[in-house]
Amino acid sequence: MASVPELPEVETVRRRLAPVLTGHSFARVQIDDARLTRPFDPVEVARELEGERVQLVDRRGKYLIVRFESGRALLIHLRMTGSLRHAQHGDEQRGDEEPDPHRRAVVTLDDGSDVTYRDVRRFGTWLLLEPAEVDTYIDARVGREPLDAAYRAKHLAERLEKRRAPIKAALLDQRTVAGVGNIYADEALWRAKVHPLTPASELTPDEVAAVHKGMRESLRAGVRRQGSTLRDYRLPDGSSGRAQDRFEVYGRAGEPCRRCGTPIDKIRAAGRGTWYCPSCQVLRGYAASSSSSRPSRSRRQSSV
Ligand SMILES: [Zn+2]
Incomplete structure (x- = not known):
């Protein structure tokens, strides 16, 4: 089962990259895949990035945001299979190693080290934003950051009150809340004891509060878990443990619910x-109603 990077995985990448990038400038940038920067010319983007000094490595939902001292920002989205790797001596393409066919870009820093971006399925994106564009671009695409101390249940309630879509679909919509994907939506709803097909607008205030809490707890657990495997972590398939050991419901069909023992469906x-x-x-x-009515309902809803 493929697991696409969600907030905890991107946060882990952020924490790993922040000490490597902060205070350093991009000395040389090579972008090998035009898909990464389209519709913009990769050579032009690479040239624009050269000389930019990193002020901080930020994140919003699944977006990694490399903020430069100039006020510009490089917005990186890993999508399905994007990953970033830092090599201390910039030796990625030297020595006798075969060149990596999935390498899409290399940033050489002013200390001589390299950050390599690789992406097997090539859905990842790099977008260089001008200072005035950064916040408006991100705000238009993603909702609030769920792990912010200031993120409250009322913020989630505001985004759900007019949504007739199932709560699962509403949580996957990045404008509802930033960074929740398939895994953490299921984990959050299990913690909240809310059925994934419940229309979002029909959740009671208590249920919204439970989803808010469940989401934050499952995301924090994900960040902790990623952190513990930080040393040898490589997105997206660097999962050393088995999925069913790491999650409460995700990937555990047929196994007993950890709360009541009923087989997970x-x-x-x-x-x-x-x-x-x-x-x-x-x-x-x-x-x-009979259990046989449920699958047909889910099929009908998922096809719209
Ligand atoms: Zn149960």
């Missing part, structure tokens, strides 16, 4: 594989 919601506990997470209004 897998359905489709928002077009994605969705794991939940049929006993802890009951769909209101469907509780008394």
Whole structure:
């Protein structure tokens, strides 16, 4: 099962890159794949990046934001399979190693070290934004940062109140809240005891509060887990443990719920594989109906 980087994975990349990049300038930039910067010319983007000095490495949801002292920012989205690797001696392409066919870009820093970007499926993006564009660009695409101390249940409630889509789909929408993907949406809803197909606007205030809390807890757990495997971590397949050991519901179909022992069920919601506990997470209004009505409902909803 492919696991796409979500907030915890990107946060881990951020923490690893921050000490490497902060205070250093991009001495030389080589972008080998025009898809990475399109519609902009990769050679031109590389030239623009050269000489920029990094002020801080930031993150919003799944966006990695390399903020430069000039006020410009390089917005990196890893999408499916993007990863960044730092090599102390910039020896990635020297010596007798075969050149990496999935390497898309290399940034050589002013201390001679390299940061290499590789991406097997090539959905990742690099976008250089001018100072005035940075915040408006990001605000238009992603909602609030769920791990911010100032992020409250009322902020989530505001984004859900007019949404008739299932809560799972609403959480996957990056404008609802930044950085939650398929794994952490399921984890959050299990913690909150909310069925993934519950229409978002029908959640009670208590349920919204529980989803808010569940989301923050599962994301924090994800950040801690990533942190513990930081040393040899490589996105996206550097998962050393088995998924079913690391998550409460995600990837655990047929295994007992850790709260009540009921086998975890897998359905489709928002077009994605969705794991939940049929006993802890009951769909209101469907509780008394036969279980055979549920799959057809999920199929119908996922196709729209
Ligand atoms: Zn359960």
